Amino acid sequence: MTDGGRQPDRIGVDRSEGFGERLLGVLLDRAHEMPPDLIAPLVAEEVARVGGHEVSILLQDYEQVLLVPLPGRRLRVGGPEPVEDSPAGEAFLSLRTVEVPLGGSVRMYLPLLDGSDQIGVMAVTLDSVDDDDRRLLRRLAGLVADMIVTKDSYTDLFFQARRSAPMSVAAEIQWSLLPPLSMTVPQVEVAGILEPAYDVAGDSFDYALNGDILHVAMLDAMGHGLDAATMATVAVGAYRHTRRAHTDLSQVYAFMDRAINDQFGQDHFVTAQMMILDITTGRLQWVNAGHPAPLLIRDRAVVDRLESPTTLPVGFGGEEPVVSERMLEPGDRLLCFTDGLIEEHQAGGQQFGEEQLIEWTNRILRDRTEVRAVVRALSHALKHERGGTTTDDATIFLVEWRGGGAEHLTVLD
Numbered sequence: 001m002t003d004g005g006r007q008p009d010r011i012g013v014d015r016s017e018g019f020g021e022r023l024l025g026v027l028l029d030r031a032h033e034m035p036p037d038l039i040a041p042l043v044a045e046e047v048a049r050v051g052g053h054e055v056s057i058l059l060q061d062y063e064q065v066l067l068v069p070l071p072g073r074r075l076r077v078g079g080p081e082p083v084e085d086s087p088a089g090e091a092f093l094s095l096r097t098v099e100v101p102l103g104g105s106v107r108m109y110l111p112l113l114d115g116s117d118q119i120g121v122m123a124v125t126l127d128s129v130d131d132d133d134r135r136l137l138r139r140l141a142g143l144v145a146d147m148i149v150t151k152d153s154y155t156d157l158f159f160q161a162r163r164s165a166p167m168s169v170a171a172e173i174q175w176s177l178l179p180p181l182s183m184t185v186p187q188v189e190v191a192g193i194l195e196p197a198y199d200v201a202g203d204s205f206d207y208a209l210n211g212d213i214l215h216v217a218m219l220d221a222m223g224h225g226l227d228a229a230t231m232a233t234v235a236v237g238a239y240r241h242t243r244r245a246h247t248d249l250s251q252v253y254a255f256m257d258r259a260i261n262d263q264f265g266q267d268h269f270v271t272a273q274m275m276i277l278d279i280t281t282g283r284l285q286w287v288n289a290g291h292p293a294p295l296l297i298r299d300r301a302v303v304d305r306l307e308s309p310t311t312l313p314v315g316f317g318g319e320e321p322v323v324s325e326r327m328l329e330p331g332d333r334l335l336c337f338t339d340g341l342i343e344e345h346q347a348g349g350q351q352f353g354e355e356q357l358i359e360w361t362n363r364i365l366r367d368r369t370e371v372r373a374v375v376r377a378l379s380h381a382l383k384h385e386r387g388g389t390t391t392d393d394a395t396i397f398l399v400e401w402r403g404g405g406a407e408h409l410t411v412l413d
Contacts, residue, residue, distance in 0.1 A: 020132075020135070020136045020139075023046055023049055023050070023136065023140070024136075024139060024140065024143060026046065027042065027043070027046050027140070027143055027147075028143065030042060031143075031147050031150075034147070034151075036151040036152075036154075036155040036157050036158075037072065037155075037157060039072070039144070039147055039148065039151065040055075040057065040070065040071075040072025040073060040074060040075045041072065041073045041074040041075075043055060043057070043075075043122075043140075043144055044073075044074035044075060045074070046140060047124050047137075047140070050126070050133060050136060050137070051126055051127060051133075052124040052125065052126050052137070053124070053125055053126075054076040054107075054123075054124065054125040055074070055075055055076060055122070055123070055124050056069055056070075056075060056076045056077070056078070056122070056123040056124075057069070057070040057072070057075060057112070057120065057121075057122055057123075057144065057148075058070070058080075058081060058088055058120045058121045058122075058123065059112075059119060059120040059148075059158060059161050059162045060083075060092065060118070060119060060120050060162065061080070061162050061163070061164040062162055062163060062164070062167070062175065062197040062198060063164070063165075063195075063197040063198070064083060064193060064197075064376050064379075064380075065082065065083060065164075065380070066080040066081065066082060066083065066164055067080060067081045067082075067083060067086075067088050067089060067092060067120055067121055068080045068161055068162060068164055069161075070120075070157075070158070070161045071161065076123075080164065083376075087100050087107070087109050088109045088121045088123060090109070091109035091110060091111050091121050092111060092118060092120065092121050093370065093372075093373045093376075094111075094370070095111050095113070095118065095370070096111070097109065097110050097111070097134060097137075097138060099129065102125065104127065105125050105126060105127050105128075106125065106126055106127075106128065106129045107123060107124075107125050108123065108124050108125070108126065108129065108134075108137060109121050109122075109123050110122045110123075110124075110137055110138055110141040111141065112141055112142075112144060112145035112148070113141070113142055113145050114142075114145040114146050114148070114149040114180075117149075117180035117181065117182050117183060118145075118182065118372070119145055119148060119149065120145075122137075122140075122141045122144055124137065163198075165198045166198065167198045167199075168198065168199045168201070168225075169226060169229075170199070170200070170201040170224075170225050170226050170228065170229035171196075171197070171198055171199055171200050171201065171229075173226075173229040173230075173232075173233060174194070174200050174201065174203070174204055174229055174232065175200075177204055177206075177232070177233060177236050178192075178194075178204065178205070178206075179205075179206060179207055179208075181193065181372075182371070182372045183207065183209065184371075185209065185279075185406055186402065186404055186405065186406045186408075186409070187279040187280070187401070187402055187403060187404055187405065187406060188209070188214055188277065188279045188399065188400065188401050188402060189371045189372075189399075189400045189402070190207055190214070190216070190371070190397070190398065190399050190400075191371045191372040191374075191375040191376075191397070191398050192205050192375065192395065192396065192397040192398070193375050193376060193379045193395070193396050194393065194394075194395050195379060195383060195393070195394050195395075196393070200393050201221075201223075201224050201225050201226075201228040201229050201232075201393060202219075202220055202221035202222065202223060202224065202228030202229065202231065202232050202270075202393055203219070203220050203221075203232070203338055203340065203393035203394070203395040204218075204219045204220075204221075204232045204235075204236055204395075205217065205218045205219065205395060205397050206219075206236055206239060206240065208240075208243060209279075212278055212279055212280045213276055213277070213278060213279070214275075214276070214277040214279055214399070215243050215274075215275070215276055216274070216275040216276075216277070216336075216397070216399065217236075217239050217243075217272060217273065217274045217275070218272070218273045218291060218336050218337075218338065218395060218397055219232055219235050219236065219239070219270055219271070219272050219273075220232075220270065220271045220272075220290075220291070220338045220339070220340070220393065220395070221235060221270045222268060222269055222270065223268075228393075231260065231263075231264060231268060231270055232270065234259055234260060234263055234264075235256055235259070235260060235270045235272065235314065237259075238255055238256040238259035238260075239252060239256055239272075239274070241255070242255045242256070248323070249274050249276060249285060249286070249287045249321070249323050250287070250320050250321055250323055252274055252287075253272070253274065253287050253289060253311070253314065253318075253320075253321050254320065256270070256272065256314040257314040257315060257316070257317060257318060259314075260314050260315030261315050261316075261317060264315065266315065266316065266317065268315055269290075269312075269313040269314065269315035269316050270313055270314050270315055271289060271290030271291050271313045271314075271338075271339075272287075272289045272290065272291070272313065272314050273286065273287070273288050273289065273291040273294070273336060274286065274287050274289075275334075275336075275399075277328075277399065277401060279401065279403075280403070280405070281327075282327055282328035282329065282330070282332070282401055282403060283325065283327055283328075284325065284326050284327070284328055284334075284401075285323050285324065285325050286306065286308065286323070286324050286325075287308070287311060287321045287322075287323055287324070288306075288308045288311060288324070289311040289312060289313050289314055289318070289321065290311070290312070290313040291336070291337075291338065291339070292337060292338070292339055292342060292354065293305040293306050293307050293308065294306045294334050294335060294336045294337075295334070295335040295357075295358065295361065296332060296333075296334060297332065297333035297334070297335060297361070297365065298329065298331070298332050298333075299331075300362075300365040300366065300369075301362050301365060302335070302358045302361055302362055306324070306326065306334070308322070308324035309321070309322040309324070328401045330401065330402055330403040330404075331400070331401075331402065332400070332401055333371070333398060333399065333400045333401075334398070334399045334401075335361060335396070335397075335398055336396070336397040336398070336399070337357070337394070337395060337396050337397070338393065338394060338395045339392075340392035340393045340394035340395070341357060341382060341394040341395070341396065342354050342356075342357055343392065352382070352385065356385065357382065360378065360381055360382055360385065361378060363381075364377050364378050364381060371398050371400050374398060375396050375397075375398045378396060379394075379396050382394075
């Protein structure tokens with residue numbers, strides 16, 4: 001209130017509701033109580049109001065090979081589209097809208113982004129497209145992605161659509177543990193991938209961005225099947241518990257070590273790698289408990305290995321670990337991976353090995369720049385080179401530190 005109880009002068013501020021705001025507002029207003037299976041017809045109705053038709057919602061499958069159509073009333077449901085060499089896949093990998101002329105109309109493919117995690121693509125056909133259509137549909141796609149992610153926590157519909165092959169119980173457990181496969185803010189970007197997607201058991205990763213600190217963990221529980229998945233679950237839970245209590249890396253290691261030992265005994269273990277990255281300064285700290293050393297990538301090539309003192313895997317009752325440290329340069333990337341990636345044998349051959357990993361990493365970095373696209377391409381290329389199958393879980397996790405700040409995002413133009 002101003003002096004004398006008068007309302008502040010708001011003359012000249014336009015608070016009227018435009019067409020685009022009304023359109024998105026209706027979707028948002030109804031979304032809170034909308035059952036998951038009615039998202040599709042509501043989206044189709046909203047798109048029709050801007051002259052769009054033949055709406056498809058394509059979700060990434062767990063192997064990151066296909067974009068699988070979500071079934072639903074009023075949606076156009078065709079076959080899956082490949083991530084490679086398709087307009088939908090181009091929109092998915094590039095994070096930008098792709099427009100394909102179709103005679104007298106245009107087929108638009110818009111990435112579905114929830115925050116910075118991409119879950120798929122929305123496709124819609126319009127007779128003609130202008131900048132207002134592009135802006136409105138881009139925002140609509142973002143709202144659709146948010147609705148899918150929010151409702152995914154209490155429905156199986158989206159999980160079932162994404163699953164293009166039978167999945168083991170152990171893999172079901174592991175996928176339920178994972179954070180989003182990718183995360184992007186101005187200062188840092190991360191992306192990860194697990195294989196075999198439908199039968200993974202002991203491998204897992206976790207991360208959290210708390211203020212200026214990025215926390216990362218990569219885990220590999222011994223064995224296969226449900227035993228490995230159970231150990232990985234306890235390890236992830238112990239890691240999150242100590243991370244959220246603001247403990248340092250040596251204490252995180254000690255707590256995880258006790259949790260695995262107390263629950264499973266000294267004949268069971270989990271290899272682990274825990275990192276803390278200050279995204280304002282580039283100061284990296286890490287503890288490596290049995291994993292291969294991460295690779296440092298600079299100027300689109302592997303330049304070093306992040307060696308560190310030997311620490312026993314968690315569960316073996318190791319001594320207090322040495323916390324290693326290094327300062328990164330803006331643009332540096334860290335490639336973390338589990339031993340399943342380099343220890344796989346081709347039939348009758350030698351181990352795949354780290355040298356081949358480095359060679360393929362450098363090769364892919366020459367063709368791709370986006371963090372998520374690099375991880376996906378590297379995983380698929382390596383799997384192909386290892387004979388197309390794997391006898392052990394294999395995980396890749398890539399971190400890119402950019403530096404700078406994000407305060408500009410809080411300023412409205």
